[in-house]
Amino acid sequence: MNIFAQFASRITKAVEALDLKTQSGDRPDLSRITVEPPRDASHGDLATNAAMVLAKAVGENPRALAEKIAAAMRDDADVAAAEVAGPGFVNLRLADGFWQARLGDILDTATDYGRSDVGAGRRVNVEYVSANPTGPMHVGHCRGAVVGDALANIMAFAGYDVTKEYYINDAGAQIDVLARSVMLRYREALGEQVGEIPPGLYPGDYLVPVGKALADEFDRKLNQMPEEEALAIVKDRTIDAMMAMIKEDLAALNVEHEVFFSERTLHADNAAAIRSAIADLTLKGHVYKGKLPPPKGEKSDDWEDREQTLFRSTEVGDDMDRPLVKSDGAYTYFAADVAYMKDKYARGFQDVIFILGADHGGYVKRMEALAKAVSDGALNLTILLCNLVKLYRDGEPVRMSKRSGEFVTLREVVDEVGRDPIRFMMLYRKSSEPLDFDFAKVTEQSKDNPVFYVQYASARCHSVFRQAKEQLGGGWIERSTMKAAAPRLTDEGEIAIIRKLAEYPRLIEATAQAMEPHRLAFYLYDLAQTFHAHWNRGTENNDLRFVKVNDPELTHARLGLVQAVSDVLTSGLALVGADAPAEMR
Template identity: 55%
Template sequence: MPDTSSSLHLFADVLARVHAACRALAAEASWPEGIDFSRVVVEPPRDPSHGDMATNAAMVLAKEARAKPRDLAEQIAERLRTDALIAKVDVAGPGFINLTLKPAAWAEALRTVLLEGADYGRIRGGSKVNVEYVSANPTGPMHVGHCRGAVFGDALASLLQFAGHDVTREYYINDAGAQVDVLARSAFLRYREALGEDIGAIPEGLYPGDYLKPVGAALAKEHGDKLLAMTEAQWLPTVRAKAIATMMDEIKDDLAALNIRHDMFFSERSLIEGGNNKVAETIDFLRAKGDIYEGRLPPPKGAPVEDWEDREQLLFRATAYGDDVDRPLIKSDNSYTYFASDIAYHKNKFDRGFAEMIDVWGADHGGYIKRMQAAVKATTSGKGSLDVKIVQLVKLLRNGEPVKMSKRSGDFVTLREVVDEVGQDAVRFMMLYRKNDAVLDFDLAKVMEQSRDNPVFYVQYGHARGHSIFRNARAELFPELPEDADKRIAWLGESALERLSDPAELDLLKRIAIYPRMLEAAAGAHEPHRIAFYLYDLASEFHALWTKGRDLPYLRFIINNDAQLTKSRLAMVQGVVSVLASGLAILGVHAPDEMR
């Protein structure tokens, strides 16, 4: 398993103990050589009443051990019962092993948090990963749907970086298709308008929003009326380049409002221009492998298929790599299909050293996944992998009612309008507070509420409440309590953490201890929403313990006549604060020390 920072977190520690017990059994019983112990995991049980952790060791090793899973589980359990960290071991069902740890284990887990600080849960030694996200066509301002993909991709990249991977954040600029020619014609209309012409209603098929007026004005200032004397073939490249550059500048500004910045902007046009046609090279590469042939596609069943033509044409043998049908690469007008350019682009990623690729796509691209994964298998000879994460639609509401469209964009609400209204933090957190492939209801009014029903407020308030407790402790009992986080953590590291013994305290410590395991699982599944869910649960338990202290004075964080217990509880508060700050940072959300 990957190396996790300077000391093992609790779940990794227990997993190592389970592995040791299994290896000892393997040596004793002469199991076959080369057994894969990486399939053995230790996870929180679905039902907390079953214990603190559960392992599948007996279930996955029974075949190699030539034993029934239940019998093997009993053998493993017998060894684990002698472990000083484990209070109780139970075998359940067909062979699951449930573990209950001694209370001291949770105190030591908190000590690990204090020792590691911002590195708690960080994993060392990942792979090189390319995460491509947003990649909106540069034909207009970004809308709310783009916003969700942008936040998801950015948070996923940050999560993978925290999990030790070398991540490149990439944006693919679709600047070579017919849509950018439509953009140019739309901008040219606004250019004529800027020169004083009454253009009337925007013709059908052109982009109607006001956002192209500045492009038209800039063209008029730069070229005067010279473009009017040119044919479309003459002015189109100039207008197209100006419009794309302006739209990309606006897109980058919109993304910056969400604190999203890409490492690489890759132009689709660069694949075919400059005397180095990468699309043709990729087709030749696939032809040499026998993955391309001349043939006819059968007529589609059901609804019409966009890329089907009843003619002899150049086809990629996608069915050899798991797709449903073979796919065309060249249209009847001899131009490349979008798919041909996408194959070349992904081969280019692999050639740049990215064997692991993640693409974040919109909801309308689900049918494209199989063919793209087939292409990656073919162009990398199976050495590359492509995981496509589909981001579903966002329903924008205000107090439960749909929000009207933007005048500026013409037919949608822009990303910038939403960020300007509710703020970067609310947008980022709430875009992740639902799994990426589920439709998201985003209510502009509810994300501004200061209540438990507003997850981003509730989590940020948990961090601020922790700092409020520190301020109160400094005023009432510990004037020497450092304000500097590193110095405070070092001071609290000397606490008698074994004093944390109340069930409510132990539950909170258990939640903190799960953080590294949760991050590992979230990174492995490419699911940053798990962090948002976890942070809300952690904040909820913290707020609940604070509330209990109002009714039960012995549970208060500050006990004026027991400095030692207070210091231990402040260490627990620091554990909460550290983990909330860490998780929020991965999501790109601020962790405030105060909230007004």
Template identity: 60%
Template sequence: MAEKPSPQHLFADVLARVHAVCSALATESGWPAGIDLSRVVVEPPRDAAHGDMATNAAMVLAKEAKAKPRDLAEQIATKLRADDLIASVEVAGPGFINLTLKPAAWSDALRAVLSAGNAYGGSPAGAAGKINVEYVSANPTGPMHVGHCRGAVFGDALAGLLAFAGYDVVREYYINDAGAQVDVLARSAFLRYREALGENIGEIPEGLYPGDYLKPVGQALAAEHGDKLLSMKEAAWLPTVRAKAIAMMMAMIKQDLAALNIKHDVFFSERSLIETGNNRVAETIDYLRSKGDVYEGRLPPPKGTPVDDYEDREQTLFRATAYGDDVDRPLLKSDGSYTYFASDIAYHKDKFDRGFGNLVDVWGADHGGYIKRMQAAVKAVTSGKAALDVKIVQLVKLLRNGEPVKMSKRSGDFVTLREVVDEVGSDAVRFMMLFRKNDAVLDFDLAKVREQSKDNPVFYVQYGHARGYSIFRNAREVIPDLPEESAARAVFLRDAAVERLTDPAELGLLRQLALYPRLIDAAAAAHEPHRIAFYLYDLASEFHALWTRGRDLPYLRFIINNDAEITKARLAMVQGVVSVLASGLAVLGVHAPDEMR
């Protein structure tokens, strides 16, 4: 990924101070010119008892400095102790440097949240460059199922995260509208067409799609063509029926995605690669051949597990091994048609030709073996100028009170995305699909995601936002001119005496808020939106815990009737919490309610 400029936040500020110290030492001690500081990081320590932040500066710079890491750490620590933001510096272990900040740092961090509002943690649009995120790309052969749902949510949340982090994001869907599966779709739709004309079609033959979702396609074909198609041979009616079926399936898929508040910018047709006047698959193969990356040859028999595309014959091969793959790959089938891989290479070249050097593909669990060859192909067709990151989304086990959910009658053999969204709502689906890392199997229990408890993460996070608004409503008895609108309220609270927030639980909450911009940077760089969901749950948990402490310890309550100054300071803290909760939920595509019903 292209490096993005860091926004001005507390971790970036401290990192800049550490860099300045290291640069000064480099000049004083005669380190080699142009020393690389990019490996120096400032991050939260693993153990909170070790301080507020830690840096690896001495560990990664010791070689260039020609010093022992521990000795270099002491030199860096001496300079950092003179910094007016830092209360104490300790050197630990072989050379880690632990920093404790002065309390004013956390007050200033809260003011930064109030100043930036919902933009806190983000970067200017387009500042980090262009990126293409392709996700869902389900075959247009039926309604989307719950497995597609996870990939759809993950891809959309990743796109939202990257956009917030400053990337110019294009959300793309690749329509697999060429090949055998759409011909099977056409034959299945033709059967429903005959049914719509009054024929008793009996049991759906093996190999065709059995779901009732194709009945409207048959009815539409009957309304449009009458019985004319019946007298045609398959070769004549197949293109017409296929086009109609694909169009109606894509309309249904777009409706399913809309139920999850997902909208793609680009729908790219696989068939367009070969049917729009110029054959871009052939052009891509010719281009690779001109570079010496395509040749005629034989592949050795596969070892161990059989390979689907192996044929013992002389064939046209892509030299994938020259770009990191385990074996060279066929581009043409024995009948002269293109392999799926050949079309995929041309498609990714098209992305690069459209100006995308950063590519992300979101694939299902059964495509893991395809990653190395696709990354090899992208290296080849872009001469190494583009990077492809493939994110695998693992399976979803759909449960109800711990028991597997039965299959859908409408689809024929799976539970549809729409059925799940209609039952529990898009917010629950989106958040819970992200509350586990994408490459781990997910248990999604329809009963548990409707519970109103701490054990239901989406409820707990949204309740945190709603609780903040409830506090604001109650606070107007003490501060009647407290604005209702969030941005105006943040401005109103900006001059609050937040230095009075000194309880460890309050400072812990401010530390969590200060962490958010760094988390956005790290999650965007790793392409891991689940980190945002985890963070929001932790933030909401600390907020709820502080509210609960106020019930037992009245002096910690957010609203103190005879002390407007501390009330305003705590309201500023609450405003910081709701702003970050709203921001993070927006990144994930989840609503931030003002009240829970």
């Protein structure tokens, strides 16, 4: 239950009861009323802007109107105090009974607490990673993989119908280069001396097994075929091998896609899909024959000083029109994007989200324009850019991988520090900001390591139940028993934990709607901090300890609090893609 949405509804009803009228005699627009946590927690539990957004329309002084709203809210049984602050905000402090009841909500729903229907089943396609299948995943792909996967998890939890998709860039010049690189490794596997890998080809050792597999399957037959025929076979085998390796790397990071879309399918049957997509745009008046001026600065690969087939993208928000067909009849890279966007729309998606590297900033306007043109404005497109990740070890930059020949592989990072630190830390900063990832810091056991601090809170929750079993004996305490004892929770630290837990449903909805998964990582750290702070109070004051052998009812209440913290940590960490451990080793 989103308590902020619930109180927004209550306040709206209170305002409606005031029978306010605008100067023209109409009812005022109440849609701008919001309820949020106050900036200063000492001011209360909730704050509303109702008087601020209505005063001018109804011709009243904001503070005077706020006093009327506060007076109405004081009649609410769940409100302990309602006060006017500043120019007209209304701050509400809620009764302990309200918070105790919220603990019951969590115990009733367990790890489903926070699940929402705010997405209303809206169909969303989240495409992320989509690395060229030319080698192993590198750390540059890691951030986008985690951001996309966590965002998809959160949106599904918030009620959206989400599909996770990977676009396989298996067409184009880089695949030709890959095939030629593997042919060298194939010849090497047959015993030929190939020497150093020539510039322009892929030098990584990861292609050695691919060459050997081809030698085992074909012996010397590939060398005896026409080059074009041999390279076609090598492409197929190599792409399959690279995608198998990429999927293994992603699985190690707990990333799984439901759809793998091959770019080559767009070029099949004489590029039938591309031709169809361009024909659709032409019928809508978005395609014409013309010339483009050279772009400012460097000339792009697609620029020609001759007449071409162009997408009139400037009429749908782009800053320049885009080539679709070159003067020699070849399709541009962007033409495949047109067909792919049309395919997504044809599959019934209402929202399309691309997770791209920061170096793809130039794609944003053209893709937004394309989505608008393809769908007549019905398709909502969002492109999230992930900034660079810099690797360090004890403050020193990490050198490139020997295996890849060019970069640090994702698998090497997972093998060294583990999946959970990577998943959590890739979210512990807004994706548009640069991220420094230090191998030493993400594995140290301290408060300064956010993932350890959050997982340690989970382990502590489980340790409380082990302690309770040892000291009280007997079996598992039912959630209903813990819920019934909740009114015994009156300490300020206990209520503070429940307040923080009560923020979770709103956090999930806001994170999904803003498409900012880093908010969840921040929240989990704050929850862990609140829990650890109360735990530390218990080490100093025996009366605040979770297990009180001489007071079973109070113990049941406090165990309910611990169970609720464990439920939310388990839920949140699962959405992040990490574990909620029962103990730390």
